[in-house]
Amino acid sequence: MTEPTNVHLGRILVVDDNPVNIAIVEKILCHDGYTRVDSTTNPLEVTERYRRDDYDLILLDVHMPEMSGIEVLAELRQQHPGDYLPVLILTADHTEETRNQCLAGGAKDFIGKPFDRTEVCLRVRNILEVRLLHKAVLRQNEELEDKVRERTRQLHEAQVKLIQCLGKAAEYRDNETGMHVIRMSQSCAILAKEMGLSDEECELIQRASPMHDIGKIAIPDDVLLKPGDLEGREWETMKTHAEVGAEILGGYDTELMQVAAKIALTHHERWDGRGYPDGLRGREIPLYTRIVSVCDVFDALTSKRPYKPAWSHEEAMEYLWKQSGHYFDPEVVSAFARVLDKVVALRQSYPDNPVAPLPDHRNYFGEADHSLGSHPNL
Incomplete structure (x- = not known):
């Protein structure tokens, strides 16, 4: 008897x-x-037992009445494509046709009948060594993939934590x-x-959207925190935050950062083409951005700020x-109107902390009064 090894x-x-x-x-x-x-x-x-065990x-064996060994091989290959099929053919048929059919079907070697003990042991050992090595490589690959x-x-x-932190930084920078x-x-x-986006796309926009205003970090205080209207050069300076945000987030090859950069760049584009920085129109504006624009404005309008009272949900809608x-x-x-109830419920889960009022008043859009004529922050 041979000394037992892992092969056994x-x-x-x-x-x-x-x-x-x-039995032999x-x-x-x-x-x-x-x-x-x-x-x-x-x-x-055979096929079911191989799958199970x-x-x-x-x-x-090759020649069997209900199903030949060649047919078994074909079924195994169909059920387990790409697998290393560890099959040794038992046969007394040594014709070239049979051998070629077995090899083409995926058989690895042959054992002739009548059986020779030494031949059986050597061929079995050789195939098992290859098979076990194959399985070890697969396990190693799985561990590496994990x-x-x-x-x-x-x-x-x-990246998500970074986005959350920078998003909060931009918000605090703007007194929000x-x-x-x-x-x-x-x-x-x-x-x-x-709107029919996949779960992965929904998670992506949830992760990327907080960065839309990150470019405001680069806007000087005398412009960003000005209590009244922005004029001339001030307004042009404020508008640069979209491109600055895209520059801050750009240059990364992950989908999350690429989407965040695109939202930051385009979140002030308008459906009618009168936005900035590129004057995109309609569906030229990425869908992610069109979603962010609506959600951002609604929450800002219904939030109390030092420069404005909170609007009712009906007024904002x-x-x-x-x-x-x-x-x-x-x-x-x-x-958005169809999911309004779900959006409104978020305020109960994530209520605002109280903020101290500023001496002057302006609405969300940076205007000194509470009119809705045109809002430079869109």
Whole structure:
């Protein structure tokens, strides 16, 4: 008896319609130290048993009445494409045609009948060594893929945290404390779902949208925090925050950062083409941006700020309808109206912290009065 090795732990299935042949092979294998040997006289069972028990080697007869060994090979290849089929053919048919058919079907080697003990042991060992090495490589690849996935997840989470931090920084820079960014990003995901975007796309816009105003970090205080109207050069300076935001976020090859940069660049474009910086019109504006624009404005209008009281949900929705087709995509506004109850409920989950009033008053759009004529921040 051969000294047991890892090879002897392999699972073996013997398939032959003649029980005598099975008994001979089992005796040879057991004497050589193999302890996990199964058998069947029914070739119709092979594919299911291989799937269920993950055999490391199949010893397969060729000529069987219900299903030939060549047909079994074809079924195995169909059910397990790309797999390394560990099949040794048991046959007394040494014709070239049979050998070629078996090899073409995926068989790895042959054992002739009548059986020679030494030949059986050597060929079985050789195939099992290759099979077990193949499985070890697969396991190693899976472990490496798991590590790559985990590292990718960690990098993604780091990017998400960075976006959240920078989004809050931009909000505080603009004297907009509270939970505006969180509510806005959550409502973007709700609205995106309503518009038929996939779960992955909904998560993407939720993660990327808080960065839309990051470019305001670069705007001087005397412009950004001016309590009255912006004039001339001041207004031109304020408008640069879209391109600055895209520059801050650009240059990264991840989809999250690319989408965030695109939103930052285009979030002041208008449906009618009168926005900035590029005067995009209609569907030239990315859908992500069209969603962010509606959600951002609605939450800002319904939020209390040092320079304005909170609008009612009805007043804010009326404004969105009024500007549909001008500032906003009409389809996005219609979809937003359908999920309005869900968006409004976010304020209960993420309420604002109180903020101290400023001496002067301006509305969300940077105007000194509370009119809705034109808003430079859109």
